[in-house]
Amino acid sequence: MRTDNHDHSHQAVPSDVALRVKALESLLVEKGLVDPAALDALIDSYEHKIGPRNGARVVARAWVDPAYQKRLLTDATAAIGELGYTGGQGEHMIVVANGPKLHNLVVCTLCSCYPWPVLGLPPVWYKSAPYRSRAVIDPRGVLREFGLELPEDVEIRVWDSTAEVRYLVLPERPAGSEKLREEELAALVTRDAMVGVAKVELAPTGG
Amino acid sequence: MNGVHDMGGMHGMGPIQYEKNEPVFPEAWEARVFALNRAVRAWGKWTGDASRHAVELIPAPDYLRMSYYEQRLHALIELMVKHGLVTPAEVESGQPVPDSHKATPALAASDVPGMIAKGRPATREVQVPARFRVGQQVRARNLHPTGHTRLPRYVRGKPGTIYLDHGVHVFPDSSAHALGENPQHLYSVRFAAQDLWGDQASARTAVYLDLWDDYLEHA
Numbered sequence: 001m002r003t004d005n006h007d008h009s010h011q012a013v014p015s016d017v018a019l020r021v022k023a024l025e026s027l028l029v030e031k032g033l034v035d036p037a038a039l040d041a042l043i044d045s046y047e048h049k050i051g052p053r054n055g056a057r058v059v060a061r062a063w064v065d066p067a068y069q070k071r072l073l074t075d076a077t078a079a080i081g082e083l084g085y086t087g088g089q090g091e092h093m094i095v096v097a098n099g100p101k102l103h104n105l106v107v108c109t110l111c112s113c114y115p116w117p118v119l120g121l122p123p124v125w126y127k128s129a130p131y132r133s134r135a136v137i138d139p140r141g142v143l144r145e146f147g148l149e150l151p152e153d154v155e156i157r158v159w160d161s162t163a164e165v166r167y168l169v170l171p172e173r174p175a176g177s178e179k180l181r182e183e184e185l186a187a188l189v190t191r192d193a194m195v196g197v198a199k200v201e202l203a204p205t206g207g
Numbered sequence: 208m209n210g211v212h213d214m215g216g217m218h219g220m221g222p223i224q225y226e227k228n229e230p231v232f233p234e235a236w237e238a239r240v241f242a243l244n245r246a247v248r249a250w251g252k253w254t255g256d257a258s259r260h261a262v263e264l265i266p267a268p269d270y271l272r273m274s275y276y277e278q279r280l281h282a283l284i285e286l287m288v289k290h291g292l293v294t295p296a297e298v299e300s301g302q303p304v305p306d307s308h309k310a311t312p313a314l315a316a317s318d319v320p321g322m323i324a325k326g327r328p329a330t331r332e333v334q335v336p337a338r339f340r341v342g343q344q345v346r347a348r349n350l351h352p353t354g355h356t357r358l359p360r361y362v363r364g365k366p367g368t369i370y371l372d373h374g375v376h377v378f379p380d381s382s383a384h385a386l387g388e389n390p391q392h393l394y395s396v397r398f399a400a401q402d403l404w405g406d407q408a409s410a411r412t413a414v415y416l417d418l419w420d421d422y423l424e425h426a
Contacts, residue, residue: 015234015236017236017277017280018234018235018236020280021236021239021240021243021280022236022239023301024243024280024284024298024301025239025243026301027293027297027298027301027302027303028243028247028293030302030303030309031292031293031297031303031307031309031310032309032310032311032312033246033247033250033292033293033310033312033313034243034246034247034312034314035246035312035314035315035316037315037316038242038246038312038314038315038316038318038319039239039242039243039246040242040316041316041319041320042241042242042245042246042319042323043232043238043239043241043242045319045320045323046231046241047231047232047238050323051231086324086325086326087323087324087325087326088322088323088325088326088327089326090326091326091327091328091329091330092328092329092330092373092376094371094395107215109213109214109215109216109359109361110212110213110215110259110357110359111212111259111262112275120231121231121241123226123229124224124226124229124233124275125223125224125225125226127275128220128223128224128275129214129217129220129221129271130220130221130222130223130224131223132214132215132220133214133215133216133217133218133220134217134218134220135215136215136216136361136403136414137215137216137218137361137403137404137408139412140409140412142223145222145223146223146225152409152411153411154411155411155412155413156409156411156412156413157412157413157414157415158412158413158414158415159414159415160215160359160414160415160416160417161417162357162358162359162416162417162418163329163357163373163376163379163393163417163418163419164328164329164376164377165373165393165395165417
């Protein structure tokens with residue numbers, strides 16, 4: 001797995017595509033097709049309000065509240081809605097629970113389907129060909145690339161998001177976290193663990 | 208369509224490019240493309256399935272070369288031209304044609320929180336009989352439609368088991384082409400990895416896909 005900065009060098013001069021987007025936006029504003037304030041509001045929502053901290057709160061609640069966990073695993077859309085997370089690209093939610101002998105992994109081989117209300121917008125690797133192509137044929141190899149080596153006796157379930165149903169992984173609660181409060185637990189839960197490419201650690205690493 | 212977007216099971220796509228602490232939008236223009244797509248969709252001229260199909264129609268070499276938001280920009284322009292929201296000349300010049308009518312945006316800033324919270328459910332409250340039941344053995348049909356489909360090549364012709372019945376959902380193969388919603392039962396179907404990839408696959412691995420009635424036949 002490479003972690004170097006690829007192709008995101010910030011140019012001093014706007015790129016060709018940046019200029020094309022600017023021209024398109026000004027055309028659409030001029031024609032009254034879009035309101036630039038609505039564009040700003042959309043961007044602000046997904047940059048600052050809707051992201052993996054939402055999903056982390058769902059996971060932490062499920063860890064401390066067995067009745068909530070049960071609701072989450074039987075009617076995820078409603079249980080997630082209880083915490084106020086609803087809507088676009090998460091209208092129909094399923095939560096799948098990891099255990100000592102079961103690991104779940106989520107992918108969208110055909111495009112980029114992802115549970116926005118609880119995880120926000122997907123990272124580049126989730127939307128890219130290497131992950132989309134191999135998650136279904138070699139999940140163990142993909143997990144190894146993320147630094148996660150699973151014992152051979154662990155069952156792996158890969159969820160290919162081919163419809164409007166969106167999947168969230170309920171990771172295992174880490175050993176040694178028994179005394180932590182719900183908010184402290186939520187702080188440990190990473191996006192990667194909720195996609196199923198990592199476990200939750202007491203000292204979190206990565207995204 | 209048997210496009211390059213349908214890449215489940217392919218080799219040769221290289222290592223996973225993981226970036227720590229990746230921003231939501233690495234480039235500012237990507238944020239604008241994201242928002243433009245959502246705001247123009249509010250006009251209701253096309254479905255989300257049609258948006259996905261517009262991305263699939265990008266010729267394969269370009270699809271693989273383009274970044275995610277370059278693909279979305281390309282698809283958005285194609286759809287806006289197709290549905291008469293803009294002309295190719297306007298896109299080229301960046302200027303509205305003279306004397307063109309100025310519309311009122313379909314999405315105002317104050318509508319955004321409500322639009323996000325509401326979403327666009329794909330379920331439909333219609334009585335459609337389920338052709339299969341949970342636990343039943345099925346086979347994914349060997350279909351090769353030239354239009355939009357959510358039946359990936361890697362499961363076509365393969366045996367599976369109905370794991371969940373998600374209820375009645377809009378059928379993307381017709382919705383993408385403005386041919387109606389054709390709502391029908393959607394199932395989570397379990398495919399054993401060895402049935403998909405052969406004996407070298409692990410017996411303890413399975414892939415679950417959401418597949419509609421029209422994609423399935425009795426085993």
